[in-house]
Amino acid sequence: MGLGNKDVIGLRDVPAEEIRLILDTAEPMKEIIQRQIKKVPILRGRTVVTVFYEASTRTRASFELAAKYLSADTVGIAAATSSISKGESLKDTARTIAAMGVDLVVLRHPMAGAAELLGKTVKAAVINAGDGAHEHPTQALLDLYTVREKKGRLEGLKIAIIGDILHSRVARSDIWGFTRMGAEVRLAGPATLMPPGIEKLGAVVCETPEEALAGADVVIVLRIQLERQQEGLFPGLREYANLFGINRERLKLAARDALLMHPGPLNRGIEITTDIADGLQSVINEQVTNGVAVRMALLYLLIGGGGASGVAH
Amino acid sequence: MELLIKGGTVLDPVAGEITGKDILVSGGRIAGTGRDLVPGSAVEVLDASGKLVVPGLIDMHVHLREPGYEAKETIRTGTRAAARGGFTAVACMPNTSPVADTAALIRYILDTAREQGAAHVFPVGSITRGSKGKELAEMGDMRKAGAVAFSDDGMPVANAALMRRGMQYARMLGLPLISHCEDRELSSGGSMHEGYMSTVLGLKGIPASAEEVMVAREILLAEETGCRVHIAHVSTAGSVRLVREAKSRGIAVTAEVTPHHFTLTDEAVTGYNTSTKVNPPLRTAADVAAVKEGLADGTIDVIATDHAPHTVEEKDVEYERAPFGLVGLETAVGLVWTVLVETGVLTPLQAVTKMTLNPAKILNIPRGTLEPGVIADITVIDPDLSWTVDAGLFESKGRNTPFQGMKLKGQAYATVTGGWVRMLGGHVKDDHGGSPPC
Numbered sequence: 001m002g003l004g005n006k007d008v009i010g011l012r013d014v015p016a017e018e019i020r021l022i023l024d025t026a027e028p029m030k031e032i033i034q035r036q037i038k039k040v041p042i043l044r045g046r047t048v049v050t051v052f053y054e055a056s057t058r059t060r061a062s063f064e065l066a067a068k069y070l071s072a073d074t075v076g077i078a079a080a081t082s083s084i085s086k087g088e089s090l091k092d093t094a095r096t097i098a099a100m101g102v103d104l105v106v107l108r109h110p111m112a113g114a115a116e117l118l119g120k121t122v123k124a125a126v127i128n129a130g131d132g133a134h135e136h137p138t139q140a141l142l143d144l145y146t147v148r149e150k151k152g153r154l155e156g157l158k159i160a161i162i163g164d165i166l167h168s169r170v171a172r173s174d175i176w177g178f179t180r181m182g183a184e185v186r187l188a189g190p191a192t193l194m195p196p197g198i199e200k201l202g203a204v205v206c207e208t209p210e211e212a213l214a215g216a217d218v219v220i221v222l223r224i225q226l227e228r229q230q231e232g233l234f235p236g237l238r239e240y241a242n243l244f245g246i247n248r249e250r251l252k253l254a255a256r257d258a259l260l261m262h263p264g265p266l267n268r269g270i271e272i273t274t275d276i277a278d279g280l281q282s283v284i285n286e287q288v289t290n291g292v293a294v295r296m297a298l299l300y301l302l303i304g305g306g307g308a309s310g311v312a313h
Numbered sequence: 314m315e316l317l318i319k320g321g322t323v324l325d326p327v328a329g330e331i332t333g334k335d336i337l338v339s340g341g342r343i344a345g346t347g348r349d350l351v352p353g354s355a356v357e358v359l360d361a362s363g364k365l366v367v368p369g370l371i372d373m374h375v376h377l378r379e380p381g382y383e384a385k386e387t388i389r390t391g392t393r394a395a396a397r398g399g400f401t402a403v404a405c406m407p408n409t410s411p412v413a414d415t416a417a418l419i420r421y422i423l424d425t426a427r428e429q430g431a432a433h434v435f436p437v438g439s440i441t442r443g444s445k446g447k448e449l450a451e452m453g454d455m456r457k458a459g460a461v462a463f464s465d466d467g468m469p470v471a472n473a474a475l476m477r478r479g480m481q482y483a484r485m486l487g488l489p490l491i492s493h494c495e496d497r498e499l500s501s502g503g504s505m506h507e508g509y510m511s512t513v514l515g516l517k518g519i520p521a522s523a524e525e526v527m528v529a530r531e532i533l534l535a536e537e538t539g540c541r542v543h544i545a546h547v548s549t550a551g552s553v554r555l556v557r558e559a560k561s562r563g564i565a566v567t568a569e570v571t572p573h574h575f576t577l578t579d580e581a582v583t584g585y586n587t588s589t590k591v592n593p594p595l596r597t598a599a600d601v602a603a604v605k606e607g608l609a610d611g612t613i614d615v616i617a618t619d620h621a622p623h624t625v626e627e628k629d630v631e632y633e634r635a636p637f638g639l640v641g642l643e644t645a646v647g648l649v650w651t652v653l654v655e656t657g658v659l660t661p662l663q664a665v666t667k668m669t670l671n672p673a674k675i676l677n678i679p680r681g682t683l684e685p686g687v688i689a690d691i692t693v694i695d696p697d698l699s700w701t702v703d704a705g706l707f708e709s710k711g712r713n714t715p716f717q718g719m720k721l722k723g724q725a726y727a728t729v730t731g732g733w734v735r736m737l738g739g740h741v742k743d744d745h746g747g748s749p750p751c
Binding site for chain 1: 507508509510511512513514515516517518584585626629630631632633634
């Protein structure tokens with residue numbers, strides 16, 4: 001089987017068996033990454049373009065390496081150095097890229113819905129690498145992969161997500177993904193950064209981080225951005241660190257073997273203290289490795305003959 | 314030339330429902346009514362059998378975009394859209410460029426409408442200069458030039474003291490203020506209703522309170538000043554409750570709802586179709602139920618479209634980047650009939666009253682009935698016609714409708730404006746019949 005859609009926009013509508021397929025496919029991909037010669041000819045002659053309207057280190061590099069390890073040709077377009085900065089609309093950029101015969105476009109964009117708009121505009125497959133506060137499906141998939149690899153299962157696990165849920169596309173995709181795979185998701189964060197109706201996604205909203213952390217198998221710490229304080233959404237970073245920052249004391253509330261995760265980049269000393277970020281329970285660096293594997297799996301499934309659009313071309 | 318509208322069922326908000334009555338039009342006015350009137354030789358006959366003959370529909374909330382935004386709409390195209398949709402008169406909002414804040418601009422709109430319009434145009438002047446919310450505009454001069462109401466519409470007056478003075482002044486002039494109720498601090502940066510759907514879609518939300526705090530403010534100020542205040546496009550259950558309570562206390566407040574707010578919910582934003590981006594935003598199913606209840610119990614007096622055309626380029630962008638607004642003139646009758654009349658929320662007569670006599674009363678314009686002697690603004694509605702919305706057929710320059718492809722029942726069959734048949738069977742007449750009497 002392959003994936004049901006041409007594009008991967010979010011996990012909201014991805015069934016459990018497809019998520020399982022992606023994670024299963026990522027396993028041999030991870031093995032490839034660990035080889036000395038990291039190159040397989042699966043996507044030879046295929047072209048992948050990454051279009052980033054927002055700054056990114058790991059996601060962009062991760063996609064480009066994933067494509068290269070599979071022998072695809074890659075082109076990276078960053079907003080600041082392209083026609084995007086000359087005011088070209090997203091649709092026109094999309095049409096331009098499509099006209100060059102690209103097989104797959106990876107899009108990172110500050111506005112929700114941008115990836116869906118792109119997917120509707122071009123025939124090429126589209127992977128959403130984060131659109132506003134909507135979704136970041138590949139981050140959630142690498143989180144799922146990491147947890148499954150470490151814990152051997154997803155079902156029945158307790159996942160605590162702590163921080164700015166309101167602006168977090170990672171939180172949304174994680175909630176869809178983990179709950180779909182049978183895990184329990186608990187959320188904690190400042191009331192001003194908790195979006196309305198989030199419990200209807202299947203997550204439990206906790207009053208305090210302590211409540212969310214109690215007995216958790218996985219702790220996912222979200223990045224808090226200083227600009228949110230400037231928007232008046234919380235009083236300050238110092239208080240945030242006191243009330244919601246994950247430190248050694250708070251981490252002890254979680255299960256003894258709990259995994260500590262963070263989508264990066266880290267604000268050390270604010271949402272997470274350095275000792276635990278670099279500690280034994282942290283799998284933050286493995287998340288990065290697994291990100292490449294999961295993205296290789298998606299590229300293969302979408303344009304490597306394993307998926308819907310592979311035959312459509 | 315006389316016109317005989319023959320064989321229809323007449324729905325008149327004043328006289329009630331009468332089956333099989335003919336209407337004779339002469340000299341631009343209704344000359345007589347009666348059963349089986351025998352036409353003379355020079356009479357044009359409009360066969361209305363099986364159809365409803367109602368006073369010309371009035372849309373008291375449209376954006377004609379001229380002057381300044383002619384790429385979106387012009388007075389000519391906007392009034393043609395009105396005629397096609399069954400409207401014989403529209404009240405246009407002042408957020409043009411420049412803002413309609415002086416007598417000269419009111420006169421410009423009226424003159425252009427007289428030369429090029431396919432429907433009567435009643436301009437709404439701004440409350441403050443440039444709708445900047447700093448100082449009152451020359452409302453007295455604008456009234457003299459023909460303004461029928463005042464509003465800063467999408468740029469609502471944030472300063473309560475200034476709004477209070479605007480109300481005192483408007484009361485003196487005897488004209489209503491129309492308020493687009495929005496606290497722009499609460500709505501700041503939002504693209505859609507704040508709730509479960511905004512959370513799922515990752516779009517910044519506009520809470521219901523952004524509307525409701527201003528509805529409450531306008532009611533309190535209306536009570537204090539005695540000014541007639543009309544609440545534009547009510548969209549939340551809380552606003553309906555506030556207006557209902559104000560009316561029960563005898564405060565001179567009226568309210569309108571748009572077809573999109575009684576038809577669609579925030580679920581429609583799924584897929585990021587920018588034609589669903591509108592201000593106030595599409596709300597929840599509970600809000601839709603509440604506005605329908607408000608329509609049924611009389612809390613909401615008027616159905617108005619807030620027709621807001623934009624160009625394709627403006628709307629064909631990321632959701633957050635798209636301007637607010639959707640076109641409504643050419644789908645209103647179908648939505649009213651399909652969503653309100655067919656389902657029994659309103660009787661046909663109630664629906665017609667909210668699109669004719671009630672807006673006429675609020676704007677104090679001599680319209681809204683079919684009594685002999687009044688200007689012959691008449692709409693013929695085919696309540697049984699099933700059709701599919703196709704924006705490609707719109708007379709409006711705007712194609713930004715969230716109802717594209719929707720199947721509707723009920724459509725305007727003919728529009729008679731000032732005694733002239735301006736639209737028949739969906740076709741707007743190209744020849745301009747001279748200036749319709751006002």
